[in-house]
Amino acid sequence: MKKNIVLFVLFILPIVAYLFFASGINSFTKLPVITPKVSDLGNWKGLNGEKVTLNNKITILGFSGTEILKNRGNYFNLNEKIYQRYHDFKDLQFVVISPLGTEKEVKRVLESLGAFTDVSQWHFVFTTPEEIKSYYKQLNLKSNLGGDLGTANVYIIDKERNLRGRKEKAAYKEGYSTFHPAELSNEMLDDFKVILYEYRAALKKNHNATKQL
Numbered sequence: 001m002k003k004n005i006v007l008f009v010l011f012i013l014p015i016v017a018y019l020f021f022a023s024g025i026n027s028f029t030k031l032p033v034i035t036p037k038v039s040d041l042g043n044w045k046g047l048n049g050e051k052v053t054l055n056n057k058i059t060i061l062g063f064s065g066t067e068i069l070k071n072r073g074n075y076f077n078l079n080e081k082i083y084q085r086y087h088d089f090k091d092l093q094f095v096v097i098s099p100l101g102t103e104k105e106v107k108r109v110l111e112s113l114g115a116f117t118d119v120s121q122w123h124f125v126f127t128t129p130e131e132i133k134s135y136y137k138q139l140n141l142k143s144n145l146g147g148d149l150g151t152a153n154v155y156i157i158d159k160e161r162n163l164r165g166r167k168e169k170a171a172y173k174e175g176y177s178t179f180h181p182a183e184l185s186n187e188m189l190d191d192f193k194v195i196l197y198e199y200r201a202a203l204k205k206n207h208n209a210t211k212q213l
Helices: 002-022 072-086 104-116 129-135 180-206
Strands: 034-035 058-064 093-101 123-125 150-157 164-167 171-173
Touching: 058 072, 058 180, 072 093, 072 104, 072 180, 093 104, 093 129, 104 123, 123 129, 150 180
Parallel strands: 058 093, 093 123
Antiparallel strands: 058 150, 164 171
């Protein structure tokens, strides 16, 4: 009997503890809404003149600013840690709001990503500095855009255009830094899985589970 207890403590208990903590605390709760019903993207166009909308899509939203080539490593981090794992889901898109005049730089970044990734779910849309500032302001975030109209953070927007984030003590985590791969691999990936689980659960509940989400 004593031998069985010792074996349980040494081998089984650590495995159970690992599975509990590895699943992440946010996996057991719904990801809070930080800002409800953010604005859609209006008539802003992408590199090929395409119209992009946030409606009915899970969106990873970013702001490239004018220094996108200088900060291109951030997009490689995001591409490797999140995009490559999930870009096959048709209800997911990665949208980056960029200043008019940066089209050539954006094209170079996309070409670099496209060398080893299907970039069809990456969308860069272009607009004026004034509209970028206005759009960012209505997200009601604590942090500000940089002087170049960009930020290393990206944000999770759900299908109903709600900005989602995690509760951390007395505050909310609004965005995820693409500059830090560990933050993408841990906090963002954990929270992103919660969003996917929500929609998968809803599909199953409606007897409509497909490979979409």
